[in-house]
Amino acid sequence: MDGSEPPIADTVSSISESIPCRESQIKLLLSLFGEKRCMTVPAIFAYGHTATGKSAVINSILKTCKLPHVLVNCVECYSSRFLYEAVLNGLYTNNGRQKPETPVKCENMNDFVRLFRHTCMDLHLQNETVYIVIDKAERLREMDANILPAFLGLQELADGNVCVILLSEIVWEKFRCGTGFQEPFIVQFPDYNKDELLRILVRSAPEGYSAEFYQMYLSLVLSVFHIVCRNLSELQHLAAINFRKYIEPIKNGEATESDSRKLWKNFEPHLKKALQTVYLREVSSTQWERMLEESDAGKMMTQQELSYDSYIELDIGFSGVQKKVTAWVVKCRTFYTVHSDKHKKSKVIKKQERTNNHMLGPKPFPLDRLMAVFYAIVEGKVAPTANIFMQITSLVSVHLLSQVAGDDQIDVLKYKCLVSLDFIKSVARTVNFDVVRYLYDFV
Structure with missing residues (x-):
């Protein structure tokens, strides 16, 4: 210059x-x-x-x-x-x-x-x-x-x-x-308006279809999703995973690109279901399409199967899986150390006299407690590096953990675990970890 x-x-x-x-x-x-x-x-x-x-x-x-x-x-x-x-x-x-x-x-x-x-x-x-x-x-x-x-x-x-x-x-x-x-x-850098989003998204038109046809499809998608989502990355994701359903009548020979009314009639119910997955990026396009196919055939996939398959596709690494399992243990507030000889049985409340912790819903826990239980579980096999903290951020971004404000101390991060016991059992098996052994409710 x-x-x-x-x-x-x-x-x-x-x-x-x-x-x-x-x-x-x-x-x-x-x-x-x-x-x-x-x-x-x-x-x-x-x-x-x-x-x-x-x-x-x-x-x-x-x-x-x-x-x-x-x-x-x-x-x-x-x-x-x-x-x-x-x-x-x-x-x-x-x-x-x-x-x-x-x-x-x-x-x-x-x-x-x-x-x-x-x-x-x-x-x-x-x-x-x-x-x-x-x-x-x-x-x-x-x-x-x-x-x-x-x-x-x-x-x-x-x-x-x-x-x-x-x-x-x-x-x-x-x-x-x-x-x-x-x-x-x-x-x-202001948010993109509807016309700007359309102009950007149409640049990624798939091969074999005209820009005008894809623009008409994007107009339908934006008419539904623009009210609840204006994030360009999320809209690109939604447009990509739903396009296959939109062109289904064309591939089956039941309509042409110009039959906009027939395409919309077939696409509208699917689009309403897709509204439920906005920002839930842990559900991949493959899983979402398979769920809809099995739903149409009368075989709705269970939440456990969907959650487990989706989680396996997340690139959060081995320590990320361990961190997620740790978060479940911590949320129960009662951590049972299997390898400790100092555990006093007299302090264990009788099972019939206490409420089952995993039935009470997620409880907040501070970051230092999460880290303490994590290192107790892995027995010092993971070095304390920045990647460990990055895994927590990744778990929050995919809504497996939720960050909440600290109530009792200033600037202390607190989290909640947002998954079920069935989910965490499935995930724990991928790292050969028996999570039940670390919970008082199952002692």
């Missing part, structure tokens, strides 16, 4: 081809970035709901314009030290250089500013704008109090040409605190 209008217009056109309906945000960001060697704004705050194109637009601009940058995610970098080291080491790998033999270590912001200057000099980036993109920036509020103000004023602290870009799903007002700091330039 040399600052003239044609190159900017060409860049906007190129990026808009892959990311439509975001032309205004692309133009604004390109005007803020300017030329490579020009000073830019110290910080940019881009916010919007999930699947509104924040990360895609930023990444595409940085790669298309070949700007030196580093991308970090605060979910992975859950502490300040990991965040500092991810930025410093990422500058090497993202700009055509191998990581140093000894990874850069950094403990505090003072060291980070010093090492950042040294890294920019080592990579010969003193005369170019370096972009630091921090995704899930709302998690910065949970770290040290000086991190957010320091990143917003990093250009001044490092005395260099650097721009920090914060990506978040919440508004900037929720970041403000009493310390005071430099205000970033705010860029909003």
Whole structure:
């Protein structure tokens, strides 16, 4: 980019081809970035709901314009030290250089500013704008109090040409605190309207069908789902798994692409059932189609079978399965240690005098209790790494766990287990774990 209008217009056109309906945000960001060697704004705050194109637009601009940058995610970098080291080491790998033999270590912001200057000099980036993109920036509020103000004023602290870009799903007002700091330039990514969603979704028309036919199908889908769901990723998923049912009369020779009334009459009951699976992504397209086929044949699949098959297809890993089993044990509040010789039988209440815990519904439990029982169950066979905490986030995202607010302590995360005992028994068998042995109700 040399600052003239044609190159900017060409860049906007190129990026808009892959990311439509975001032309205004692309133009604004390109005007803020300017030329490579020009000073830019110290910080940019881009916010919007999930699947509104924040990360895609930023990444595409940085790669298309070949700007030196580093991308970090605060979910992975859950502490300040990991965040500092991810930025410093990422500058090497993202700009055509191998990581140093000894990874850069950094403990505090003072060291980070010093090492950042040294890294920019080592990579010969003193005369170019370096972009630091921090995704899930709302998690910065949970770290040290000086991190957010320091990143917003990093250009001044490092005395260099650097721009920090914060990506978040919440508004900037929720970041403000009493310390005071430099205000970033705010860029909003609004939700896609119905016409924009249709324009984006029609780009993924399957082979063998015209764009007009697929657009008519998408119009029917949006007329039903747009009221309850405006998430682009979820709508893409819903459009993909329901298209096979829509074209069923065409494959059977009972209708043509122009018989819209017959297609809709056959598709409408299926679409109403699909409304029940909005955001329930653990039910895959294969499972959903099989359930409907067996339902039509008078063989409705049981909830246990559907849940178990769907869970097996989730990519949550071995420790994720263990974590889910642990959550069920913890929710019962009574944990029976099989291998402990110190268990006092006198403290065990008679079975007929106590209520069966798994009949009382899910109970909240704190994160520290979940981790304690987890390590007691696995007997120290799993190292305490960031992946363990990522598994909890994955379980929450697929609605197997639910995060609730802490009632008695400040900033203590609490969770609820949202699955049945039959489900957890099936899952536990996949890791050769007898969950019944760890519950008082079955002692």
